[in-house]
Amino acid sequence: xxxxxxxxxxxxxxxxxxxxxxxxxxxxxxxxxxxxxxxxxxxxxxxxxxxxxxxxxxxxxxxxxxxxxxxxxxxxxxxxxxxxxxxxxxxxxxxxxxxxxxxxxxxxxxxxxxxxxxxxxxxxxxxxxxxxxxxxxxxxxxxxxxxxxxxxxxxxxxxxxxxxxxxxxxxxxxxxxxxxxxxxxxxxxxxxxxxxxxxxxxxxxxxxxxxxxxxxxxxxxxxxxxxxxxxxxxxxxxxxxxxxxxxxxxxxxxxxxxxxxxxxxxxxxxxxxxxxxxxxxxxxxxxxxxxxxxxxxxxxxxxxxxxxxxxxxxxxxxxxxxxxxxxxxxxxxxxxxxxxxxxxxxxxxxxxxxxxxxxxxxxxxxxxxxxxxxxxxxxxxxxxxxxxxxxxxxxxxxxxxxxxxxxxxxxxxxxxxxxxxxxxxxxxxxxxxxxxxxxxxxxxxxxxxxxxxxxxxxxxxxxxxxxxxxxxxxxxxxxxxxxxxxxxxxxxxxxxxxxxxxxxxxxxxxxxxxxxxxxxxxxxxxxxxxxxxxxxxxxxxxxxxxxxxxxxxxxxxxxxxxxxxxxxxxxxxxxxxxxxxxxxxxxxxxxxxxxxxxxxxxxxxxxxxxxxxxxxxxxxxxxxxxxxxxxxxxxxxxxxxxxxxxxxxxxxxxxxxxxxxxxxxxxxxxxxxx
Numbered sequence: 001x002x003x004x005x006x007x008x009x010x011x012x013x014x015x016x017x018x019x020x021x022x023x024x025x026x027x028x029x030x031x032x033x034x035x036x037x038x039x040x041x042x043x044x045x046x047x048x049x050x051x052x053x054x055x056x057x058x059x060x061x062x063x064x065x066x067x068x069x070x071x072x073x074x075x076x077x078x079x080x081x082x083x084x085x086x087x088x089x090x091x092x093x094x095x096x097x098x099x100x101x102x103x104x105x106x107x108x109x110x111x112x113x114x115x116x117x118x119x120x121x122x123x124x125x126x127x128x129x130x131x132x133x134x135x136x137x138x139x140x141x142x143x144x145x146x147x148x149x150x151x152x153x154x155x156x157x158x159x160x161x162x163x164x165x166x167x168x169x170x171x172x173x174x175x176x177x178x179x180x181x182x183x184x185x186x187x188x189x190x191x192x193x194x195x196x197x198x199x200x201x202x203x204x205x206x207x208x209x210x211x212x213x214x215x216x217x218x219x220x221x222x223x224x225x226x227x228x229x230x231x232x233x234x235x236x237x238x239x240x241x242x243x244x245x246x247x248x249x250x251x252x253x254x255x256x257x258x259x260x261x262x263x264x265x266x267x268x269x270x271x272x273x274x275x276x277x278x279x280x281x282x283x284x285x286x287x288x289x290x291x292x293x294x295x296x297x298x299x300x301x302x303x304x305x306x307x308x309x310x311x312x313x314x315x316x317x318x319x320x321x322x323x324x325x326x327x328x329x330x331x332x333x334x335x336x337x338x339x340x341x342x343x344x345x346x347x348x349x350x351x352x353x354x355x356x357x358x359x360x361x362x363x364x365x366x367x368x369x370x371x372x373x374x375x376x377x378x379x380x381x382x383x384x385x386x387x388x389x390x391x392x393x394x395x396x397x398x399x400x401x402x403x404x405x406x407x408x409x410x411x412x413x414x415x416x417x418x419x420x421x422x423x424x425x426x427x428x429x430x431x432x433x434x435x436x437x438x439x440x441x442x443x444x445x446x447x448x449x450x451x452x453x454x455x456x457x458x459x460x461x462x463x464x465x466x467x468x469x470x471x472x473x474x475x476x477x478x479x480x481x482x483x484x485x486x487x488x489x490x491x492x493x494x495x496x497x498x499x500x501x502x503x504x505x506x507x508x509x510x511x512x513x514x515x516x517x518x519x520x521x522x523x524x525x526x527x528x529x530x531x532x533x534x535x536x537x538x539x540x541x542x543x544x545x546x547x548x549x550x551x552x553x554x555x556x557x558x559x560x561x562x563x564x565x566x567x568x569x570x571x572x573x574x575x576x577x578x579x580x581x582x583x584x585x586x587x588x589x590x591x592x593x594x595x596x597x598x599x600x601x602x603x604x605x606x607x608x609x610x611x612x613x614x615x616x617x618x619x620x621x622x623x624x625x626x627x628x629x630x631x632x633x634x635x636x637x638x639x640x641x642x643x644x645x646x647x648x649x650x651x652x653x654x655x656x657x658x659x660x661x662x663x664x665x666x667x668x669x670x671x672x673x674x
Contacts, residue, residue: 045397045400045477048481049402049473051325052322052476052477055321055322056476058466058472061310061314061315062310062367062464064086064309065309065460065463066303066306066463068083068296068305069306072111073297073299074108074298076108076270077108080297084337091313094313096281096320096334097280100275101345101349103273104271105273105274107229107269107270108270108271108272109140109268111133111265111266112266113266114140116240117261118261120260121253121257126240126250127240127242127243132243133301134222134241134454134455135241137239137240138225140265140267142266143238146262149197149260149263150259151261152167153173153174154173154174157176157186157191158186163193163194170197173198173200174250175187175200175203176202180618183599185228192237199240200261202214202241202246204220205224211374211451212374218244218245219245222455274341276335276342276346278333279333281316281319282328282331283331284329285331288540289356290359290361292335293312294334295336297339302458304458305364306463307363307467308362308366309363311472314472315472315476315479319332319480322480326480327484328483329485332479339364339431342431344590354439354440358540359443359482360432361445362430362431362432364429365450367447367465367468368450370420373462375450375451376447377447377467378424378448379394379422379445379474380425380443381425382432382443383426383436383626384627385436385631385644386630388534388537389494389537390443391423394478397473397474398421401474401477402414404416404417404419405418419467421470425623425648426623428626432444433626436626436630437590437629447467486541487542490538490539490541490545491545491548491549493538495548497531497534497535497538498531498555502556505556506563508524508563509524512524516570517570520567524564525560526643526644531556532553532556532557535553535556578655579637579638581637581638581673582673582674583638583662583666584634584672585634587671592668593626593629595670597661597664603618608656608660612654613652615650620649620651624653624658627649628642632662632665632671638655641658642655642658
């Protein structure tokens with residue numbers, strides 16, 4: 001039986017559908033009659049790659065990013081102001097239409113100095129701001145010049161119990177890091193509640209086994225933040241990160257007895273402005289936009305944030321130069337500001353953005369030298385909660401984009417990649433998560449694992465023009481093609497989506513052939529519905545492609561039916577009352593990820609995720625929580641949301657943890673259950 005099913009997928013599903021042929025090399029279905037149009041579209045795309053490659057300068061993008069690494073660029077600081085002035089000048093010099101708003105930031109925070117040393121029982125420097133500007137947590141208070149404090153070891157500090165039997169009032173607590181990112185905020189909050197005056201920690205966020213662990217990067221000091229801000233704003237407390245090397249020294253001293261440290265921290269807190277910039281290449285249609293988003297905020301040197309800004313500035317120059325050569329139907333817009341607030345400001349100023357933005361493209365850590373940072377360039381997908389042609393379209397561009405080296409059998413061609421690039425799951429990492437909450441397609445370019453992440457090691461030396469070039473070729477050609485797209489281009493993009501959808505459905509059928517469960521059937525139906533919605537989003541570019549889209553939708557429908565029909569009949573089990581609840585939003589505002597949940601709730605939810613899937617757990621909380629909220633549309637049940645999130649991230653997720661996440665939103669007033 002199993003063999004016959006596999007042969008069915010190898011033969012029947014690859015057979016030519018009605019009035020169409022399948023190109024196995026390009027993995028696309030073509031209607032028989034418009035084949036010459038497809039050849040024209042492909043040739044045009046090659047031209048766009050060549051033109052952009054000759055116009056965009058990776059070295060200029062790198063040079064601009066390098067210039068930003070000279071400044072500490074926390075929101076509202078003098079360094080951030082200088083960085084934004086440089087962005088504005090560069091874009092104006094490139095001939096773009098630039099507007100700058102200056103939203104006020106209350107209690108902007110700027111560090112001047114920080115040092116931490118052991119003074120008893122020995123004299124030993126632990127960290128200095130001049131050597132590692134990432135060491136001082138954002139939001140820290142000043143000391144009264146040089147002050148001496150006794151250190152109290154509180155373990156991980158994740159529980160108030162860690163502080164109860166120890167007198168930490170007015171002292172400095174030493175918090176040991178864990179792999180649980182929110183554990184830092186919980187521990188810091190517990191320290192403040194217990195009256196601590198200062199915090200020392202060896203936290204390393206977002207660890208990756210074998211690549212990014214304290215022992216593997218022993219000199220890195222991690223940037224941390226004291227937040228949520230309302231919990232710390234009126235507190236006189238500071239926090240300093242120490243690298244693993246210094247943690248070993250401190251651990252050894254504490255094992256022998258009491259330790260006194262000297263801290264010298266100087267910061268300023270003041271009201272300031274945080275410039276928000278928009279630069280536009282206008283198109284004929286004012287209510288259709290391709291949106292690029294970068295952020296100039298960051299630490300010093302902060303090459304990771306600087307990379308995205310350098311790429312946006314140079315890409316804006318290049319695309320504006322090409323505007324005379326190509327007649328843009330749609331506008332191309334670039335926004336730069338503080339990470340997070342830059343997208344919030346855009347959404348506030350453009351209330352119709354959900355309808356007007358064809359796609360957003362966000363950049364964070366887009367130009368890492370992979371050999372030095374042990375990273376991969378990720379093209380993070382737009383989330384499944386916003387079904388759109390963007391993902392398949394960008395994947396096609398990534399496949400077709402010029403690489404770094406030639407094959408031995410051709411003169412030129414640049415077909416062999418020397419740079420690792422992977423299109424991966426939606427990653428709520430930067431401003432892309434805010435766009436996703438507003439149902440705007442939200443792909444993100446980022447580098448990961450990045451063993452140097454948010455530490456003093458992200459110097460100008462890690463910025464790689466080759467990575468900037470690849471990011472620019474994919475997203476720049478997308479901007480060009482989408483800006484000029486009409487019915488022919490729209491139809492070609494529709495065929496890309498349909499071809500990749502048919503491949504996905506066939507793969508699902510083959511993967512589930514040996515174990516066709518009720519979940520398998522639900523998975524196929526989910527992919528079919530998602531891909532059909534993505535396919536139909538192509539009509540945003542042109543209603544003239546509607547007939548082609550209808551034909552392609554029928555092919556997806558028929559293929560999905562064949563897959564499902566090949567499964568053995570299996571009875572759906574009762575998934576319980578929780579699975580049938582329908583969450584309905586009661587707010588249109590941006591919401592916090594874990595409203596209504598305590599830290600212990602998160603620990604228990606992580607355990608529930610791990611019980612259902614060995615690849616899920618604490619790390620999964622962020623992505624599962626974000627998409628669980630994004631999928632709330634007043635129609636999906638909790639069970640359907642759990643399925644959708646699981647299918648998107650290739651995990652088995654049960655309704656119970658999703659219900660608990662959403663119950664927190666109910667307690668926070670963001671939704672109700674029906």
